[in-house]
Amino acid sequence: MKQHLRFLLPFLAAFACPMQAEAPSKKILTLDMAKQAAAAAEAEANRRGSTVVIAVVDDGGHPLLLHRLDDTQVASVEVGIGKTRTAAIFRRPSREFEEQIRSGRIAALALPGATPLQGGVPIFLDGKVIGAIGVSGNTPQEDEDIAKAGAASVQAALKGVAGLPTGPANATIDLATDQGAQLVRGQWRYHDTHIVETEFRAPDEEGQPTGAPVRTYELAPHAGAAGFDDSSWSQIPPTSLEQRRGNGRLSFAWYRINLTIPQAIGDFDPAGSTIVFETSVDDYAEIWVDGELTRAFGQTGGSVVSGWNAGNRLVIARNAKPGQKIQLAVFGGNGPLSNPPTNFIFMRYAKLGFYRAEPGPLAIQPAEVNVEVTRLDPAIDAIVPHNPKIFKLAEGFQFTEGPVWSRKDGHLLFSDPNANTIYRYKPGASIAVAGELSVFRKPSGYAGSDIGEYGQPGSNGLTFDRAHPKAEGWKWIRPEIL
Numbered sequence: 001m002k003q004h005l006r007f008l009l010p011f012l013a014a015f016a017c018p019m020q021a022e023a024p025s026k027k028i029l030t031l032d033m034a035k036q037a038a039a040a041a042e043a044e045a046n047r048r049g050s051t052v053v054i055a056v057v058d059d060g061g062h063p064l065l066l067h068r069l070d071d072t073q074v075a076s077v078e079v080g081i082g083k084t085r086t087a088a089i090f091r092r093p094s095r096e097f098e099e100q101i102r103s104g105r106i107a108a109l110a111l112p113g114a115t116p117l118q119g120g121v122p123i124f125l126d127g128k129v130i131g132a133i134g135v136s137g138n139t140p141q142e143d144e145d146i147a148k149a150g151a152a153s154v155q156a157a158l159k160g161v162a163g164l165p166t167g168p169a170n171a172t173i174d175l176a177t178d179q180g181a182q183l184v185r186g187q188w189r190y191h192d193t194h195i196v197e198t199e200f201r202a203p204d205e206e207g208q209p210t211g212a213p214v215r216t217y218e219l220a221p222h223a224g225a226a227g228f229d230d231s232s233w234s235q236i237p238p239t240s241l242e243q244r245r246g247n248g249r250l251s252f253a254w255y256r257i258n259l260t261i262p263q264a265i266g267d268f269d270p271a272g273s274t275i276v277f278e279t280s281v282d283d284y285a286e287i288w289v290d291g292e293l294t295r296a297f298g299q300t301g302g303s304v305v306s307g308w309n310a311g312n313r314l315v316i317a318r319n320a321k322p323g324q325k326i327q328l329a330v331f332g333g334n335g336p337l338s339n340p341p342t343n344f345i346f347m348r349y350a351k352l353g354f355y356r357a358e359p360g361p362l363a364i365q366p367a368e369v370n371v372e373v374t375r376l377d378p379a380i381d382a383i384v385p386h387n388p389k390i391f392k393l394a395e396g397f398q399f400t401e402g403p404v405w406s407r408k409d410g411h412l413l414f415s416d417p418n419a420n421t422i423y424r425y426k427p428g429a430s431i432a433v434a435g436e437l438s439v440f441r442k443p444s445g446y447a448g449s450d451i452g453e454y455g456q457p458g459s460n461g462l463t464f465d466r467a468h469p470k471a472e473g474w475k476w477i478r479p480e481i482l
Contacts, residue, residue: 029056029123029131033154034064037123037133041150042067045135052137052146053080059130061085061113069137076136082115083143084134087122089113091129094120095144119143123151152433164302164315165276169353171268175257176350181238184259184352189233190245193252193331196220201386208386223254224329226291230256244344246334253345255281255330263322265354273320274357277328280311280348283335289316290327294367294392308335316352318396319359361396361416363425363437368392393425394437402461413440413462420444420458 034056041054053076054067061084068077086094090111097116100108108116120134121144133150135143174180181188198218202211223230233256236243246253261270279285286293287303295304302314316326332345371388375381398418405412412425424440444459 027125027128027130029058029064029154031064033123034131037150037154038065038067039150040153041133041135041146042069044146044149045069045138048138048142048146050138050142050146052135052143053077054146054150055080055084055134055136056150057081057084057088057132057134059088059132061089061132064131072137079115079117080119080134080136082134083117083120083136084132085113085120086115086132087120087134088129088132091122093122093144094118094134095140098140119147121147121151123154125155149433152428164313165274165353165355165357169276170273170356171265171270171354173265173352173354174350175352176238176241176347178238180351181257183262183265186257186259188236188238188241189230189256190236191221191223191230191233191254191256192246193219193221193223193254195252210386219252221254223256224286224288224291224293224331226327228256228291228329238350241347241350244346246345248334248340248342248344250334250337250340251345252331252333255332255347257328259326259328259352261317261320261322261324261326268354269322270320270354271322272357272359273354274315275317275320275326276313276353276355277316277350278311278313278353279330279350280309281330281332282343282346282348283309283341284333285312286331287312287314288327288329288331289314292369294369296365296367299365299367318357318361319398320354361394361423361437363394363434364392365434366391366393366428393427393435394423397423399456402459404462404464415444415459415462417445417456417458417460420446422459422462 037056038054045052045054051069051072053069053072054065055063056065057063063081066077066081068074083094086097090097090113094115095118097108097111097114098118101116108114117136118140119136120132122129123131123133133147135147135150137143138146173183175184175186175188195217196219197215200214200216201209202214204210222228241255261275264270277287277289279287284305286305289303293303296302301307301310301312303312306312316328317324330347330350332347334340334343334345369390369392371390373380373384373388375384393412397416400414400416403412403414410426412427413422414425415422420443421439422441422444424438426436426438428435443457446454446457
C-alpha cells in the first residue's frame with residue numbers, strides 16, 4: 001500500500017496545486033494615440049473647412065477624448081460619442097447599421113448601445129479593435145472620411161514608419177570607432193550652437209507671417225544645410241563622442257560627418273540595400289540628412305525628437321550604391337528645456353545598419369521638407385506664399401521630374417528617366433497616411449537594344465494632349481513649382 005501511495009501522491013499534488021497561468025497581455029489605445037487620432041482628424045476637417053465634433057473611445061466604448069471645433073453645433077456632441085461607441089463595441093463602422101435600416105432591417109434600431117449613423121470607425125492593431133474614432137457635424141460621408149483620417153494616422157504610427165526596416169541588420173558600421181569612421185572615410189566635427197536675435201514678421205489675420213516687423217530668436221549656425229562649410233570646426237575622434245561637451249544648462253550643439261558608402265562591409269555587398277542611422281544624444285536630437293529634416297504628421301522619432309534621452313532611428317538611403325556620399329548633421333540639446341539640467345551634451349552611440357531590400361522606390365507617409373525662399377523681388381509674394389509647404393510623398397528613385405496631375409483619376413504621374421519608368425501616385429486617405437505608388441508605364445521612353453548607352457532613356461517632362469477625348473480633367477503642373 002505504501003508503494004502505491006508513493007506513486008499516487010505526486011499525481012494528486014498535480015491536481016491539488018493549480019498550474020501557474022500566464023496572464024494574457026492586451027494592447028490598448030493610449031491617451032497619446034487618441035490625441036494623435038483627433039489631431040489628424042482635425043487637420044482633415046480644417047482642410048475641408050468642416051466644423052465637427054471628434055470623439056475617441058477605448059475598446060469598451062468609454063470616452064478618451066472629445067474635440068468640438070469652433071462653431072460646431074452642440075447637438076453633434078452626443079451624436080459623435082454615440083457613433084464612436086457603436087464602432088468600438090460592435091467592432092465595425094457605424095455606417096453598417098445605417099445601411100441595414102435603409103435596406104429594411106428596422107430591427108437594428110433595437111440593438112442596445114447602437115447609434116445607426118455613419119461617421120464612427122474602429123481603430124485596429126494586429127487585427128484587434130483597440131478603440132474607435134467618430135465624427136459628427138457634416139454630411140455622413142464627410143464625417144466618416146474625417147474619422148478614417150484619424151484612425152489611419154494612429155494605425156500608420158503603430159505599424160511604424162513605412163519602409164523602416166526592423167530586426168537585425170545584415171551588416172553594421174559603428175561610427176563611434178576609428179575602424180568604422182575609416183571604413184566610410186568620415187571625420188566627425190563638432191560646434192557649439194548659440195541662441196541669437198533675428199527679425200521676423202507678426203502673424204496676419206490668416207496666421208501667416210506678413211504682419212508688423214518683430215524681433216525673435218533662432219539658433220546659429222544653421223549647420224543642417226547641404227554643403228554647409230564646417231572646415232573650421234573642431235575635428236573630434238569617433239571614440240570621443242561620449243565626451244561631455246557644451247557649457248551645460250540650456251545649451252545646444254552640432255555633430256557633423258560626411259560618409260562614403262564602402263564597396264563592401266566584410267563579405268556584405270551594400271549595393272541596393274537600405275541604410276538606417278541610429279543614435280542617441282543626451283538629451284534630445286534632430287537628424288538632418290543631405291540638408292533635409294523631414295517630418296511627418298504626428299511623427300515621433302526618426303529625424304525629429306523621439307523623447308527625453310530616447311534614440312533616433314531613420315532611413316538615410318534606399319537602393320544604396322557603393323561610393324555614394326551622405327551628409328549627416330546631428331543637432332543635440334540639453335533638456336528638459338523648461339528646466340535645463342546641470343549636465344552636458346554627449347552622443348551615446350552612432351551606427352549604421354545595412355538591410356537587404358527589394359529594389360525600387362516606395363510611398364511614405366507624406367513628410368514636410370524644408371523650404372527656404374530667397375525673395376529678390378516683392379512681386380514673388382503674389383506667387384509664392386509666405387509660409388509655403390512642400391511634402392515628400394515617396395523616395396528611393398534615381399531621378400524624378402515632369403509631374404502631371406489627373407483630376408479625373410485623382411493621381412499624380414511623374415518620370416524617373418534614369419529608370420525608364422513613369423510612376424503613378426495615388427494619395428492616401430489623409431496627409432497622415434502613405435499613398436499608393438505603382439508603375440504606370442515601363443519602358444517610358446527608348447527601348448532599343450543599345451539602351452545601355454543612354455543615362456536617361458526614359459521620359460522627362462510630361463503633359464497631356466488636351467485635344468484627346470480622354471484628356472478631360474487632366475492638369476499640367478510646372479515641375480519647377482512642384
